[in-house]
Each structure stands twice: as structure tokens, then as C-alpha cells.
Amino acid sequence: MEFSKIIERINELARKNKSEGLTDAETVERDELRQQYLKTFKNNFRQQLETIEIVDDEEKPKH
Numbered sequence: 246m247e248f249s250k251i252i253e254r255i256n257e258l259a260r261k262n263k264s265e266g267l268t269d270a271e272t273v274e275r276d277e278l279r280q281q282y283l284k285t286f287k288n289n290f291r292q293q294l295e296t297i298e299i300v301d302d303e304e305k306p307k308h
Contacts (some may be wrong), residue, residue, distance in 0.1 A: 248289075251282050 246254075258275045261267060267275065 246281065248285055251278055254259075254278055255282060257302070 255275065255278050256280070258267060258271055261271070262275075
């Protein structure tokens with residue numbers, strides 16, 4: 246499922262939970278979507294970290 250769709254559905258379930266409560270099936274779906282969201286978020290964040298390159302702007306001492 247697309248990342249934005251996961252967030253959209255989680256938000257729908259959160260609104261419904263506040264207003265009228267969730268069925269058992271919706272609670273399971275919400276928990277699964279949260280796990281999917283966290284897994285995707287962590288993978289995306291890890292990819293971003295792996296592309297970071299540290300550059301030192303200071304000159305190296307001359308010998």
C-alpha cells in the first residue's frame with residue numbers, strides 16, 4: 246500500500262475511534278497499518294542516512 250494511503254487510512258480509523266469506537270476488525274487493521282507505517286518510515290529514514298556524506302571544510306595542516 247502507498248505510504249500516503251496508509252497515513253490516510255490510519256487517520257480515518259483514529260477519527261472513527263474518537264467518535265464512535267472501532268470494531269475488532271478495524272482495531273486489527275489499525276495495528277497492522279501502524280506497523281506497516283513504522284517499517285516504511287524506518288526504511289526511508291535509513292536510506293536517507295546512508296546517502297549522507299560528511300565533508301570536512303577545515304584545511305588539513307601543512308607539513
